[in-house]
Amino acid sequence: MHAALLKERPVFFPPHPAPPTERRVRPPHGSTANSTSVSNMGERTDLGDAELVVRTRAGDPEAYGELVSRYQRSAYALAFGVTRRHEDAEDAAQESFVVALERLDECRNPEKFGGWLLAIVRNRSRNLVRRETLRAGEALPASLASARPGPDRDTERGELRERLTEALAELTEVQREVVLLHDLEGWKHREIAGVLEMPPGTVRSHLHYARKKLRAALGGSPESEPDEGEDE
Numbered sequence: 533m534h535a536a537l538l539k540e541r542p543v544f545f546p547p548h549p550a551p552p553t554e555r556r557v558r559p560p561h562g563s564t565a566n567s568t569s570v571s572n573m574g575e576r577t578d579l580g581d582a583e584l585v586v587r588t589r590a591g592d593p594e595a596y597g598e599l600v601s602r603y604q605r606s607a608y609a610l611a612f613g614v615t616r617r618h619e620d621a622e623d624a625a626q627e628s629f630v631v632a633l634e635r636l637d638e639c640r641n642p643e644k645f646g647g648w649l650l651a652i653v654r655n656r657s658r659n660l661v662r663r664e665t666l667r668a669g670e671a672l673p674a675s676l677a678s679a680r681p682g683p684d685r686d687t688e689r690g691e692l693r694e695r696l697t698e699a700l701a702e703l704t705e706v707q708r709e710v711v712l713l714h715d716l717e718g719w720k721h722r723e724i725a726g727v728l729e730m731p732p733g734t735v736r737s738h739l740h741y742a743r744k745k746l747r748a749a750l751g752g753s754p755e756s757e758p759d760e761g762e763d764e
Contacts, residue, residue, distance in 0.1 A: 585642035588633070600629055603646055606717045607653045610727075613708035614657035616701050620664065624657040631656065650727045654709075699749035707742035714739055 579587075579598070587595035607628060612621035632639075632649050639648050700708050709728060713719040714735075721732040721739075728735070 580643065581645040582642035585636065585639060585645055589636055596633060599645065599649075603649055604629075606646070606650060606713060606719065609712040609716050610650050610653050610709055611657045613700075613710075613712045614654060614705055615661055616697070616708070620660055621657070624660045625653060627660075628653040628656045644726075647723070647727050654727070695750060699746050702749055703742050703745055704738075707738050707745070710735055710738040711742035711746070715743075 579595075581599065581602075584595045584599050588599065604625070607625040608621055611624040611628070612618065615621050615624060628649065632652055635652075639645055641648070700712075703711070706728065710724055713724050713727075714721070721735045724735045725732045
């Protein structure tokens with residue numbers, strides 16, 4: 533299915549890990565737009581998910597490139613919530629985009645492509661964790677564990693990222709998924725509830741406790757929390 537698009541094996545993520553706020557995805561490339569192809573950035577971003585899915589099924593790689601750009605950050609955030617490692621999250625998210633393209637005809641509600649994709653991301657991430665757990669791996673040598681020292685600012689950012697990663701590791705899997713999708717990606721409670729298959733009220737509860745644990749781990753007051761409103 534979609535053999536012409538898969539032949540290109542597009543690189544969705546950069547080869548080296550980057551902070552979530554710096555990640556970018558390159559759309560499928562190497563094809564020439566035709567009369568049914570999405571021809572410019574303005575037109576792509578104006579289209580809904582359903583139309584982009586229809587165009588992708590018709591063989592338009594630019595349309596799938598827009599879907600990738602639209603959901604790359606959310607896919608990475610959810611994958612990181614499960615795997616807790618930048619490299620594994622990147623691998624799981626990239627693999628999920630390829631699998632979603634291969635199985636696009638199985639997406640029964642194209643207007644809900646985002647939720648369908650993230651369900652794939654979650655399953656692929658869990659499968660990756662299971663595979664890694666079964667391997668008898670050794671700890672990474674100290675000489676390879678950290679990047680080459682850079683400017684002071686990069687060092688500080690690296691330290692902050694490390695603290696945040698450690699704090700996230702203290703959360704349960706579902707708490708990480710909820711807080712990353714909500715606070716990093718801006719998903720609403722009901723949207724997260726649909727992906728994780730739980731009531732919106734349960735999502736709010738997980739978010740509350742996740743934020744409380746993170747504030748405590750990062751040295752903030754565990755009692756202060758911004759008013760979320762209904763967030764529906």
